Amino acid sequence: MKVIITETTAVASAIARALNVNNKVSAPGVFYDAKTAVITVPKDFIAPYGVGVLPGKDALPIVPERYSYGLRVTRGEPGRNGISAEDQAYADYIGDLIRGGREVVFASDGGADAQGRFSNICRFFKVGAPTSRMWVTRLEKKALKRAYETRVRGRAMYNLAQSGLVAMAMNEAFKYNVTEAYRAMFPRLVDPVCRQDMLILAVANSYLRDDAAARTAHEVVTTHSLMVSGEVLGQTVKFYPTTTYASKEDCAKAHEAITTPGNLTSTCLETDDEISEAPALYTLATLQADVWSRLSMPFAKTRDIAERLFLDGLISSPFTNNPKLPESMRGYILKRCRWAKGYPFAADEEVPHTHGIITTGKKPFMPDTDTQAVYDIIAERFDAAMTGATVSTELVIGMEIDGTPFFGTMPWFCCDEVPSSVEIRITGKSCFTHKSKAPEPPKMNDLLGVMATLMRKLSDRFNPGMPFSADSHDVTDALDRLRNNGFIIDVCGEPVISADGRLLLATFDETYALENLLADQVEAERLYANRKMSKGGAKLMAEFGKRIYDKTEQLINDSRLFRTTPDTHVCPICGRHSVLRYPRVMKCHVCGFTMPLQFMGHKFSEKEIHHLLTHRYTSTIPFVNRRGHEFYDAVVIGKGKGLEFAPVMAKIY
Structure with missing residues (x-):
């Protein structure tokens, strides 16, 4: 039996129909017959436990050697592990099916993050069979059959999973340590501070600062000119001179010299073709930006609606940053749109994964207003892209008034030859003043576009061929978290970094965020796109762990962030009266000795x-281990600059 794993029931149902799997549902989201089983495993079903959620993980900084994962924890569920009985029963049921498969196939439109989740599923259920990957871009029967027949195997998918797992681990370590370090400073944090949040905030600050400097440096230039209106071949045409006037008085004199009404003969006639290039197909970022500018719809809502349209089989996958279509889709597109013969299809190598967003030809059935509006915008862009460039012809008309050339244009639809000259009847004249306009400040959709473009260009520059991964290429959630936490505020549609956001950048260091966080993302993607140039996942995580450990330690001991009080105790390492008390730790600002005020579930x-700093040890006190079990032990000053449990030989109890 071949086992196909998906992350949504809609995709599982579509694959089951495409591969003629028995549609008898054995469990919600599970379809199987004697040859094939299609199983739904939700995204959060097998998930990382996170850093700091287990008992004993409460002292900062925390950089674990291994990152744990398992069945999702349900809040409020009785029992030590917090796993619901329904989840455990479902895991037992699908586990037997998955382990019994001769081949396990993962069907998804996601990138490294999705492949990392699949890797965790395989390890959790102890899969020993070969694995492969279906790239799902559309839920049509032929598209799914082709994806199944051309599924990818081999080392490349292992490397993609490693890229996703490393990014997942870095996100967990950063999220817990940095969020907890700033929680005392920002007690009203709604969402955690994630790795991508700091990167986006630093890039946004640099972008907004440069934009403000450019608008400040703009010089206003004032010019004066004339406009003469006339009738040509029964149509109204506006004529403008080829020169402008430096002063308003000179312009007024030229205006008085023109006699109206009057008749003139054209001095030149010629046609000019205006070519309007066809727009590119939508990607997720361009769709969100366009919908925001037209409907003022939040970015996350647009993404969720687009995902529902995809799961309903109405559009292709919205999780893409490639607006092109591959050559292999030429027959499918031309069968639907015969007028799309001029569309520039790209080579299949240029579009190896997800492509630009297209409609499938099906219409939404009784959608709500927002869903219909988003679908109409996607359909409009798809039709415009398939239609291709449009050409409009204009007739350029020239005339002279007192030796000054004037030119105007009018639409030209005639197939006949252009006449040698035409009569122009002057009907009016006017003066006007023009001032050069300073660039407008960027809007929220402009910021989204800049951030998404940067993430995509970063991948294209250093790791070409990297598929779209939500945790690095989709900046929607990062922007939403920054807005929810009050670090970026929306002032009449314009993004502004708040005082809290500037304080966050001042204490975290914008340069550190731009240099290190960007480098971490490039190195994580390099595990898949350029493995030979990669330093390897283990070395990358070791370097990242050291950096985040040092950074967190710096933050929790920063007097700008936390109120400090001198302590009366003598430092047990250097013997000086240099111990300061912070909300989470006590630290000697001379030798660096650090003692957490809470350790392994116990608050000192x-x-x-007093006993620990004076005598370098404590009596036996209760602690809680990672499994939630209570135990008793003594704590001593370690050989380094922290705490450790007393050696067995030194214990007298």
Whole structure:
């Protein structure tokens, strides 16, 4: 039996129909017969436990050697593990099917993040059979059959999973340590501070600063000119001179010299073809930006609607940053749109994964207003892209008034030859003043476009061929978290970094964010796109772990972030009266000795702190291990600059 794993029931149902799998549902989201089983495993079903959610993980900084994962934890569920009985029963049921497969196929439109989740699924269910990958871009029967027949195997998918797992681990370590370090400073944090949030905030600050400087440096230039209106071949045409006037007085004199009404003969006639290039197909970022500018719809809502349209089989996958269509789709497109013969299809190598967003020909059935509006915008762009460039012909008409050339244009639809001259009847004249306009400040959709373009160009520059991954290429969630936490505010549609956002950048260091976080993303993607140039996942995580450990330690000991009070104790390492008390730690600002005030589920009392700093050890006190079990042990000052449990030989209890 071949096992196909998907992340949504809609995709599982579509694949089951395409491959003629028995549609008898054995469990919600599971379809199987004697040859094939199609199983739904939701995105969060097998998930990382995260850093700091287990008992004993409460002292900062925390950089675990291994990152745990397992069945999702349901809040409020009784029992030690917090796993619901329904989830456990479903895992037992699909586990037997998955382990019994001769080949396990992952069907998804996601990139490294999705492949990393599939890797966790395989390890959790102890899959020993060969694995492969279906790139799902459309839920039509032929498209799914082709995706199944051309599924990808081999080392490349392992490398893609490693890229996703490394990014996942870096996100977890950064999210817990940095969020907890800033929680005392920003007690009203709604969402955690994630790795991509800091990167986007730093890039946005640099972009907005440069934009403001450019608008400030703009010089206003004032010019004066004339406009003469006339009738040509029964149509109204506006004529403008080829020169402008430096002063308003000179313009007024030229205006008085023109006699109206009057009749003139054209001095030149010629046609000019205006070519309007066809727009590119939508990607997720361009769709969100366009919908925001036209409907003021939040970015996340647009993404969710587009995903529902995809799962309903109405459009192709919206999770893409490639607006092109591959050559292999030429027959499909021309069968639907016979007028699209001039569309520039790209080579299949240029579009190896997801392509530009297209409609499938099906119409939404009784949609709500927002869903219909988003679908109409996608359909309009698809039709315009398939139609190709449009050509409009204009007739350029020239005349002279007191030796000054004037020119005007009018639409020209005639197939006959252009006449040698035409009569122009002057009907009016006017003066006007023009001032050069300073560039407008960017809007929220402009910021989204800049951020998404940067992420895509970063991948194209250093790791070409990297598929769209939501955790790095979709900046929607990062922008939403920044807005929810009040670091970026929306002022009449314009993004502004708030005082809290500037304080966050000042304490975290914008240069550090731009240099290190960008480098981390490039190195994580390089595990798949350019493995030979990669330093390897283990080395990358070791370097990242050291950096985030040092950065978190710097943050929790930063007097700009936290109120400090001098302590009366002597440092047990250097013997100086240089111990400062922070909300989470006590630290010697001379030698660097650090003692967490909470360790392995136990908050030290004042008596225990005094005994530890004075005598370098404590009595036996209760702690909680990672499995939630309570145990008793003594704590001593370690060989380095922290705490550790007392050696067995030194214990007298």
